[in-house]
Amino acid sequence: MATGAHVELSHVSMAFGDRPVFTDLSCTFPAGGVSVVLGGSGSGKSTLLRLIAGLIRPQTGRIVVDGEDVTRCSERDLFRVRRQLGMLFQGGALLDSMTVFENVAFPLREHTELDERTIADEVHDRLEAVGLHDVDGLLPGELSGGMVKRVALARAIIRSPAVLLCDEPFSGLDPISSKRIEVLLTQINRARGITTVVVSHDIDSTMRMAERVLLLLPGGCFEGAPDELRASADPRVRAFLSSDLDALPEAS
Amino acid sequence: MVAAVRQLGSRTTQVVADLGSMALFLLEVLRDAVTPPWRLRNVVDEVYKLGVLSLLIISVSGLAVGMVLGLQGYNTLVRFGATQSLGAVVGLSLVRELGPVLTALLVTGRAGSATTAEIGTMVATQQLDGLRMMSVDPVDYVVAPRAIGMILVMPLLTALFIVCGIFGGWLVGVRLLGVDSGTYLTSLQSSVDLRDDLVSSLLKAVVFGVLVGWISTYRGYTSAPTSAGVSAATTATVVVASVSVLIFDYLITALWGV
Numbered sequence: 001m002a003t004g005a006h007v008e009l010s011h012v013s014m015a016f017g018d019r020p021v022f023t024d025l026s027c028t029f030p031a032g033g034v035s036v037v038l039g040g041s042g043s044g045k046s047t048l049l050r051l052i053a054g055l056i057r058p059q060t061g062r063i064v065v066d067g068e069d070v071t072r073c074s075e076r077d078l079f080r081v082r083r084q085l086g087m088l089f090q091g092g093a094l095l096d097s098m099t100v101f102e103n104v105a106f107p108l109r110e111h112t113e114l115d116e117r118t119i120a121d122e123v124h125d126r127l128e129a130v131g132l133h134d135v136d137g138l139l140p141g142e143l144s145g146g147m148v149k150r151v152a153l154a155r156a157i158i159r160s161p162a163v164l165l166c167d168e169p170f171s172g173l174d175p176i177s178s179k180r181i182e183v184l185l186t187q188i189n190r191a192r193g194i195t196t197v198v199v200s201h202d203i204d205s206t207m208r209m210a211e212r213v214l215l216l217l218p219g220g221c222f223e224g225a226p227d228e229l230r231a232s233a234d235p236r237v238r239a240f241l242s243s244d245l246d247a248l249p250e251a252s
Numbered sequence: 253m254v255a256a257v258r259q260l261g262s263r264t265t266q267v268v269a270d271l272g273s274m275a276l277f278l279l280e281v282l283r284d285a286v287t288p289p290w291r292l293r294n295v296v297d298e299v300y301k302l303g304v305l306s307l308l309i310i311s312v313s314g315l316a317v318g319m320v321l322g323l324q325g326y327n328t329l330v331r332f333g334a335t336q337s338l339g340a341v342v343g344l345s346l347v348r349e350l351g352p353v354l355t356a357l358l359v360t361g362r363a364g365s366a367t368t369a370e371i372g373t374m375v376a377t378q379q380l381d382g383l384r385m386m387s388v389d390p391v392d393y394v395v396a397p398r399a400i401g402m403i404l405v406m407p408l409l410t411a412l413f414i415v416c417g418i419f420g421g422w423l424v425g426v427r428l429l430g431v432d433s434g435t436y437l438t439s440l441q442s443s444v445d446l447r448d449d450l451v452s453s454l455l456k457a458v459v460f461g462v463l464v465g466w467i468s469t470y471r472g473y474t475s476a477p478t479s480a481g482v483s484a485a486t487t488a489t490v491v492v493a494s495v496s497v498l499i500f501d502y503l504i505t506a507l508w509g510v
Contacts, residue, residue: 055381079387086385093382107386155386 006031006163006195007052012061014047021047025061027214027223034189034196036206039216040240045199046090048216049165052197053087054078066162083111086156086194088166092148094140094155100127101136104155111159126154130184146177150184157188164188166198170205178202182209203241215240277391277470281399284392291397298401302363306409313358314351314413318420321345325421326429338431339440342421347449351414353501356460359402359409360493364468367398368489371472372482380473395473399465406461407454414453456504460497467493 007029014021021044029035037045050056051063054070063070068081094103104123108114114122127135130150140148149169156164166185170178182205189196200206206213207226215222215229219236222229229237325341371394374380380390418440425431444450468489475485 050381053385055384075389079384079389082385082387087382089378089382091377093378093385095379095382096377106388110386110388 006066007197008064010062012051012058012063014051014058025221027221029195029197030212031195032193033211034186034198034209035212035214036210037197037199037214037216038201038203038206040201043216045216046167049167049197049199053085053165054081084162086161086164088149088152088156088169090168090171092140092152094148094152096140099136100138100151103151104158107155107159122158126158130154131180145172146180149181153184160192161194163195166196168200169198170200170202178205185209274470278466280391281396284389284396285400291393294397295400298397299404302401303405303408306359306362309358309362310355310409310413311416313354314416315420317350317354318342318346318417319424322421322424326425335431336435337439338425339436340443343418343440343444346414346417347444347453351417352410352453352456352460353497355410355413355457356406356464356497357494359406360464360490364464364489364493365486367468368472368486369482371469372475372485375475376477376482395469399469402465403458403461407457410454410457459500459504463496463500464493467496
């Protein structure tokens with residue numbers, strides 16, 4: 001259940017060259033809950049995740065993650081902050097020269113003194129949690145899209161992060177794989193109480209799993225519980241949620 | 253006219269910014285190379301990929317260049333009745349110039365381009381961001397071992413190139429054209445100085461190793477995250493590194509007489 005803000009953006013403005021992505025964006029993601037960022041392609045959803053992760057910096061504004069303002073952190077400090085973060089990238093971002101086992105074990109080998117037997121137990125526990133068996137020796141190139149995302153999810157949660165960031169976890173997947181990832185994310189959130197921020201343009205999946213939704217539209221940003229947004233009187237919100245192309249505002 | 257001046261100014265600013273960015277990148281790599289955690293296993297992997305996998309092309313090229321030098325050298329020397337100096341001609345050419353320069357150009361084409369493409373692909377597939385999110389510095393984990401590997405393998409491959417070249421010259425001069433084997437080797441031994449020629453040649457190779465390692469990792473690390481970006485970065489590595497090697501070869505030779 002969500003309690004308090006775990007990730008908070010205050011008056012964030014971000015632009016790539018002359019193209020603004022956000023102007024004075026403020027929003028919060030509650031601790032322990034599943035929050036979903038919805039919006040069309042190019043609305044800045046993935047940029048928002050990268051800002052939270054400190055992979056890029058905004059022109060103005062504050063981004064507080066787990067009590068730390070990542071916009072003021074040095075690169076070294078960011079490495080410390082990111083130990084509390086896990087990220088599921090859109091393409092998985094698995095190290096392609098390593099096997100599945102080595103990929104999932106990588107954060108433990110880098111940051112802990114655990115012996116190999118304990119690491120193996122932890123890795124198999126996480127792979128089991130995402131429904132994968134007997135894949136230890138496979139390379140990322142030998143996996144299906146859904147398997148890549150599940151391995152990446154196992155790697156993202158191997159060190160029990162406080163915040164899990166998921167960039168388009170359902171994109172490019174068939175309905176079954178998409179549903180499996182959705183169930184997994186919900187289960188992991190409930191079992192481990194990880195603050196989960198999911199970026200997606202899949203309205204059905206995200207509205208089912210979200211406790212809080214941030215909707216990024218060309219005309220503005222809307223925040224609320226799924227039912228609140230569904231009941232919204234704003235024509236832009238209604239148009240997006242009903243996928244009514246004609247009623248949507250033009251992207252700037 | 254104004255547009256041309258503006259464009260020139262813009263390009264100059266870009267070049268200066270690029271050089272500054274490269275210098276900062278080099279400092280970062282050097283810092284990561286000399287501070288823990290030590291990535292010895294990664295360095296060994298890179299020495300294998302950059303060095304061991306280049307053995308064949310270096311050996312064959314060295315042999316071919318030595319054979320050509322033997323043939324051309326003999327054809328020239330025979331006119332002056334000085335074929336007894338064939339060993340010196342082949343040896344000095346290889347040790348002072350052709351060994352380090354051709355090895356650096358070959359390594360740029362085979363291993364430097366591969367390094368850029370590999371790092372560029374990691375950028376495009378967000379693997380470097382993945383490392384950052386796991387609190388692992390990609391410069392420390394990916395870049396520094398490759399740069400160190402390049403610096404380590406360049407003098408070793410240069411030595412191999414020179415040995416193969418000398419053997420190639422011997423094959424043509426002695427076995428094919430009838431120069432006395434003892435004369436060839438004595439001429440070689442008496443003309444090539446250990447400190448002035450050989451050590452200097454290997455130092456030149458180290459400088460080329462730094463250049464190729466630096467340029468290839470920088471181009472990959474800063475490549476645009478698209479297939480076209482990786483392709484452009486790989487091409488830029490081959491062009492910039494090759495030209496840099498030739499320019500530095502001239503500068504080192506002119507300044508230190510190596």
